[in-house]
Amino acid sequence: MTRDEAQQRFVALLQERFGVEEIPDDNYPLIDAKHHFELARVLREEFGYRIYSFVVASHYLEKVDAKNDNAVIDIEHYEVATGIRCVGAPAHLASWRVRVELDQSIPTLFPLFAGADWQEREQYDLVGVRFDEHPDLRRLMMPEDWEGHPLRKDYAIETACPPWR
């Protein structure tokens, strides 16, 4: 199977079983948070996507329309992108995004992929997304008593840390 065929199969799966309507060209498909775990399970067990590749959380600030009397276009939220890969040729990467509201959390993939343990801890540490039923959701990079999540957009890069700087 070539990589294009694998991609088509992935798109067909999303459209038929997970109700995704449009797949953007320059972006990964956005799926509903409630399908997140199920999609990973189907890909792993039925299609042989066994390598856990990455999870990327990003933080979006509130967006306002300056021209239109500061009307709110989009509220503050997170987005979590996940990628898993199949073993051997064509090494296709199945990747999707999930929108997570500020007060929501997202199910962990730890029961499927052991690698989710550290990766999700890292994203929690740096961005602040919470993962449901994660066995050990502690900080990974920063000290335990650190305040704030450095990769959020409202976190200044030169935040001082007394007494060291």
Add this chain to the structure above:
Amino acid sequence: MAVDESQRTYEHPLYQHVERMPGVSVALGSIDQLLTWGSANSLWIFPMATSCCGIEFMAAAASGVDLDRMGSIPRGTPRQCDVMVVAGTITVKMAPRVKKLWEQMPEPKWCVAMGSCAISGDFYRDIYSVIPGIDTFVPVDVYVPGCPPNPEALMHGLLLLQEKIRMVREGTLTREEVRPESPPNLNRPAIGRLQDPERDPLTDEEQTDSAAGLGFGDNLNLAQIRRPRPEPELRPQVDAEPRPQVDAEPRPQVDAELRPQVDAEPQPEVDADEESAP
């Protein structure tokens, strides 16, 4: 936290009592020389190697440069060592450990900051988790600049340290040790960031021009940028920094072979020629 400099001693307290005994001082003169020679030439290194500079430190300890021949043996424990070489970025999480390890080293001890990260934090300087230079919490004796410094540069740094130890023991170190207090705007880099409103547009231009000259191949008029190059030098430039003023006294013979031939470079003979020509 600043370390109280007046508390640092370089010799055992008993030594001063012995020295006061009648007749001893004559014998001690030569013993003192021996001790000076010994302590300058057996600097055991505690490598505080945290990142990339640590790899360069390993290269310096390995076969090419071979620090061992100067009597500097890297040891894995602070308790056997005289010099701590901090090679790499020190983060907020690591700094308390570095301080603790420094305090575990027995006196007399010295510290070498290797690489821009240890000196000033390099370009990580204003990141939330990086310490802007280790001299904010341990006293540094020698700074070895570079990102990363060549193994030869580290070697030069250690030679300078030997020089300093000698001068301190002989009492010839006349310059005050400069340990500047951290400037108040420590966290601000000297050159503004791109988004900085105070950034000078001229800086922008200069930087891009110099970057463009670095080999963008056929797409630029290189003749404009390229300047005549000097003849390539055979030796790496380990001696680019200003050296401390060395007094004219002859040094003990032993280290004459060990030192690279920095001072022995032939003076340019231009003056002599010009005088003799007319």
Add this chain to the structure above:
Amino acid sequence: MHSVTGVDPHLDIETYDPSADLMVLNLGPQHPSTHGVFRVKLYLDGEIIIKAVPYAGYLHRGVEKLCEELTFVQIIPIVDKNDYVSPMMNEQAIAMACEAMLGIEVPPRALYLRTIFAELQRLASHLLWLGTFGMDLGGALGGGATLFMYCFRERETILGLFEEVTGCRFHYNTHAVGGNRHDITPKFSCDTKTTLEVIEKRLEEYVQIFSSNRIYRARTQGIGVLDGDLANSLGITGPLARASGVDHDLRRDAPYHIYGELDVKVFTESAGDCFARTLVRLNEMYESIRIVREIIDSVPEGPILGMKPGKSPGHIKIDASQGYSCIESPRGELGTYIIGGGKSRGASAYRLKIRSPSLHAASCIPYLFPGHTVSDAVAILGTLDPIMGEVDR
């Protein structure tokens, strides 16, 4: 849980035999065998490890945050410092990610250069691993620092080659979005061939040191067995996974650069222990030498930069799209996930994540350590070869 060995990484130490007299031992963060600053807290029953809790982050330099502030042109020398044992790979990963998102064509000569650099770097990186691993095992490999000295001698020759091209021993900053900055000369290919010949001859010596040394075999065979399924589900790739029987190599399966035209041999071992990892890495060194030899003479003429150099640091702009691309670094899949800055801040990334193989490799420590003695832990940590700059970023 996931492991066939039945190791639970989140074992509650209270429930493990409350009457046992356990000892807690800290390995690191400043320990010569951790290859950097990494801390593992070991719970010992006698000399057997019951539970290992790793702590990372002692070298967290906030590279991802810095990459959001700087422009795409400026971040290339910064990502150099992540995996400081193979900086070429970091540059290539970032440059390739930008090129893929912008659809920039890289000229063939630059592709050849990148392949040559990548393979030489793989060789240098594995040599460094071999040297430090020899030092970790101490007396097992002929007295501590012997192998270390040998390997650094060889590594220096490769760094010399790079220095001639780029002017730097490492941290080269030689890749740009759309091509390379420094061109090679005929002298370079000459020197490379001589260097490789020397290294190949000496590698044979090292293989002998490994294969015929009984102490070495006793300390590595059957130690730290990593199951193939566990490796996949942890996201471990590269030589570690291949030593556990996972036949997966991005150079062959998802070719980039000019690997599609080459016939890259992928070596796998089924044992999954420390000895298998050594063998896979040694074989990869030979393979790298072969690849460089094969292509060094057929580098096509032409430009090495496919894009007009811009006048300002912000001339590369990526709009709000997202993308991920990856290469096979000496430690596995090194990827970059970029979210473009949109119309207003397109010159720098909105979010940039570096998918580092070392972080995944380090995450198998809680699974591998239990059941072994402390001295085995050092051997296992040595073969995992995590680079702390990449684990913590």
